[in-house]
Amino acid sequence: MTQTQSPWRYVGIAVVLLLFALPPIWLFLSSLKSQSEIFQWPPSLWPQAPTLQSYYDTFSRANFLLYFQNSAIVAVLSAVLAVTISVMAGYALAKFRFKGDTVFFLLIMSALMVPLQIVLIPVFLVLRDLGLLNTLAGLIIAPAATPSGVFLMRQYILTIPDSLLEAARIDKTPEWRILLRIIVPLALPAIGTLLAFNLVYRWNDYLWPFLIITEQEKWTVQLALANSVGRFGIDWPRLLSISVLSVLPMLVMFIALQKTLMNGLMAGAAKE
Amino acid sequence: MATPAQTQPTPKRWSLGRLGRVAWPYLLLFPTVALLFIFTIYPLLQGILMSFFTRGIVVVPQVESTHPVFIGLDNYTHLLGDKNFQVALLKTIGFVVVAVPLQLAVSLALAVLLAPQSRVNAFVRTIVFFPSMISMLIVGVIWAWLFGRNSGLINYVLSLFGIDAVPWLEDELLAQIAVVIVWVWGGAGFNMMVLIAGLTAIPNDLYEAAAIDNTSKWRQFTRITVPLLQPSIVVVVVLGIIEAFKVYELVVSLTTGGPGRATVYLIQNIYETAFRTVNQAGAAAAQSVVLFVILMVLTILQLRFARKRS
Numbered sequence A: 001m002t003q004t005q006s007p008w009r010y011v012g013i014a015v016v017l018l019l020f021a022l023p024p025i026w027l028f029l030s031s032l033k034s035q036s037e038i039f040q041w042p043p044s045l046w047p048q049a050p051t052l053q054s055y056y057d058t059f060s061r062a063n064f065l066l067y068f069q070n071s072a073i074v075a076v077l078s079a080v081l082a083v084t085i086s087v088m089a090g091y092a093l094a095k096f097r098f099k100g101d102t103v104f105f106l107l108i109m110s111a112l113m114v115p116l117q118i119v120l121i122p123v124f125l126v127l128r129d130l131g132l133l134n135t136l137a138g139l140i141i142a143p144a145a146t147p148s149g150v151f152l153m154r155q156y157i158l159t160i161p162d163s164l165l166e167a168a169r170i171d172k173t174p175e176w177r178i179l180l181r182i183i184v185p186l187a188l189p190a191i192g193t194l195l196a197f198n199l200v201y202r203w204n205d206y207l208w209p210f211l212i213i214t215e216q217e218k219w220t221v222q223l224a225l226a227n228s229v230g231r232f233g234i235d236w237p238r239l240l241s242i243s244v245l246s247v248l249p250m251l252v253m254f255i256a257l258q259k260t261l262m263n264g265l266m267a268g269a270a271k272e
Numbered sequence B: 001m002a003t004p005a006q007t008q009p010t011p012k013r014w015s016l017g018r019l020g021r022v023a024w025p026y027l028l029l030f031p032t033v034a035l036l037f038i039f040t041i042y043p044l045l046q047g048i049l050m051s052f053f054t055r056g057i058v059v060v061p062q063v064e065s066t067h068p069v070f071i072g073l074d075n076y077t078h079l080l081g082d083k084n085f086q087v088a089l090l091k092t093i094g095f096v097v098v099a100v101p102l103q104l105a106v107s108l109a110l111a112v113l114l115a116p117q118s119r120v121n122a123f124v125r126t127i128v129f130f131p132s133m134i135s136m137l138i139v140g141v142i143w144a145w146l147f148g149r150n151s152g153l154i155n156y157v158l159s160l161f162g163i164d165a166v167p168w169l170e171d172e173l174l175a176q177i178a179v180v181i182v183w184v185w186g187g188a189g190f191n192m193m194v195l196i197a198g199l200t201a202i203p204n205d206l207y208e209a210a211a212i213d214n215t216s217k218w219r220q221f222t223r224i225t226v227p228l229l230q231p232s233i234v235v236v237v238v239l240g241i242i243e244a245f246k247v248y249e250l251v252v253s254l255t256t257g258g259p260g261r262a263t264v265y266l267i268q269n270i271y272e273t274a275f276r277t278v279n280q281a282g283a284a285a286a287q288s289v290v291l292f293v294i295l296m297v298l299t300i301l302q303l304r305f306a307r308k309r310s
Helices: A007-031 A053-061 A064-095 A101-113 A120-129 A136-141 A147-158 A162-170 A175-186 A188-204 A207-212 A221-227 A236-271 B009-050 B074-079 B083-114 B119-133 B136-147 B153-160 B172-199 B204-212 B217-228 B230-245 B249-254 B266-276 B281-309
Strands: none
Touching: A007 A236, A007 B083, A007 B119, A007 B136, A007 B172, A053 A064, A053 A236, A064 A101, A064 A136, A064 A147, A064 A175, A064 A188, A064 A221, A064 A236, A064 B009, A101 A147, A101 B009, A101 B281, A120 A207, A120 B009, A120 B266, A120 B281, A136 A207, A147 A188, A162 A175, A175 A188, A175 B009, A188 A236, A188 B136, A207 A221, A221 A236, A221 B136, A221 B249, A236 B119, A236 B136, B009 B281, B074 B281, B083 B119, B083 B172, B083 B230, B083 B266, B119 B172, B136 B153, B136 B172, B136 B249, B172 B230, B172 B249, B204 B217, B217 B230, B230 B281, B266 B281
16 A cells, blocks of 8 residues: 555544544543532533542442453353364364365354354253253353354464374374374464454353343353343443443453454455 | 284274274364254254244243144244334344445545554554454443433534534434444444455555556545455455344443334344243244345355355
8 A cells, every 4th residue: 555644644543543542431431430420411521530439339239250250261261162172173174184074164164154143042942951051151162163263273274284294193193192282383373363352252242141141140241231231221330330340351451462363353354 | 024923913003093093083073063063053953943833932841832833834924914023124124234335434444544554553453443352232331321312422522513412312213323333333443454454465566556647546446446455345245244134232232222112123123022922932933044044145145256256
C-alpha cells in the first residue's frame, strides 16, 4: 500500500480511535462512579469522586469470586483439552495415509455447519443422559472438539518436513515420542495461537454455560452477567463493575499476547 | 543368509509394530471424532428426527402429553402459520441483509485506513481489534449503557447540539438499528485484520504504476484494491452471513429481544419455543432444521465459490 500523508487520514484515524476506544473507556469510568453520580444528568465525564464501591458490593454480595474461579477452571482446562485433541487429530490428518482418511477429514469439517445454536435441545438431552448437566466437567468436555482447531493444526503440521519423521522412524523412535518430541515442539507457534484463542472463546462463552448450568454455585462470569440483566430491571452499578472485572483477564492476556493473536489471525486468514 | 528359524521372530515383532502403526492415526483421531459424534452429529440427527414428532423436551413416562407422537411434517406446516417464527425469520434475514454489507464497508474502510505500516496504525489496529476479545454479552452491556435514554453518553452528546433524548432501545425500529450498529462494532476489528492480511499481499508496484498514470485514489481503490482483495472479501461476507444468522448473545444484554418482540431473532425464538412453551420441542426442532438448511446451503455455496476462484 502507498503511504499517504494527507491530513484527512489523521482525521479518519482520530475518528476511528474515538469510536472504538471511547465505549470501553466510558464503561470503565462509569464503573468508578458512586451510586448517585452514575445516574446524574448531565453525566460527569470524569468521575468526580472515584470510588470502588460498586466493585466492593459486587464482591461482597454476588459471590463473584466463585464465578470467577469457575470461569477460570473451565477456560483453562477446556482450552488445554481442545488444543491437545486438535494437535492429535491434526497430526493424524496431516501426516498419515490410512483407510478413511478423507472421510474423517470431511466428517470433522462438516461439523462446522452445525453450530450449537441449532442443536440446543438434543445436546441438552445428551448432557442429561451423561449426567453432565450442572457440572463444570460438562462445560470442559462438551465443547472440546473444534473443527477449526483441527484444521489449523493440520495446516501447520503439513509444513513440517516428512524427512524428520522418517529419520526418527528409521531410528525406531516410538510413535508417541515422535509426536511429543518432534511434532509438538515444531508446532509450538500454532499451538500457542490456538491456545490463546481457545482461552478467549471459552472465557467469553455464554451459550454452553447457559445450556448446562442452572445451579448458582456453578455459574460462570458470563452467566452472572447475563443474570444481572432483565427480569427486575438492570442493576447498573453492579453490571458495570462485573463487566469490567470479566474483561480484565482478557485485557491482560491481550496485552501480553497481542502479537501472537493478531499475527496468528493474519496467517490463518492468508491461508484461506 | 538367514535360516527360517532365525527369521521367524522378526516378522512377528514387525507385525505387532505394524498393527500399532495402523491403529495409531485412528487413536489420534478418536477423541475428536468421538466428541463430535456425541455432541454434534448425533444431536443433529436426533434433532431432525425430533422435528417429525410432538413431544416435551424431557419425556416423562408418567406424563402422557410429553410422550413422543409421530406427526409427519405437521411441525413444518405449522411453521407456515406461526407468526412469531415468521416475524423472527424475516427480522433475521433483514438483519443479515443490512448488517453484513455494512460490516464489510466498515471493515474495508478500516483496513484501507490502517494497513500502512506505522506505529500509530499498529496502535489503532489493536484498539479496533479489542472488541473481538470480549464477549458479545459485554459488547451489549457497553452499548446499552451508551444508548441509555436518560443516562447514556450518546443522548448527552446529542443534547449538546439541542437534539431531544432519542429512545434508542425503546423504539422498535431504532432498537433494530442499534443491534446492527453494535454487531458491526463488535466484529469490525476481526474482519479488518482478515482484510489487512489480504491487502498486504497486493504488490505495491501496481499502485506505483497507477500513480505514475495519475489515476485517482478512488479509481485505484475500485480497479486494483477491490478486485485483488476479492478472496478476503468473500471470507468476510460468508463468515459474516453465517454469524449474523446466529445473532443472539448481543441481544441478551442490549435489548433482551425488546421492545416487545422487535429484536427477537431466530435463535431466541427457537430457544423460547423449546424452553418456554410446553411440549413444543418438536416445533423448535423444526425451526432448527430450517436454520440448519440455510447455513448448509450457504456453506456449500461458499465452498463452490472458493473452488472456482482457485
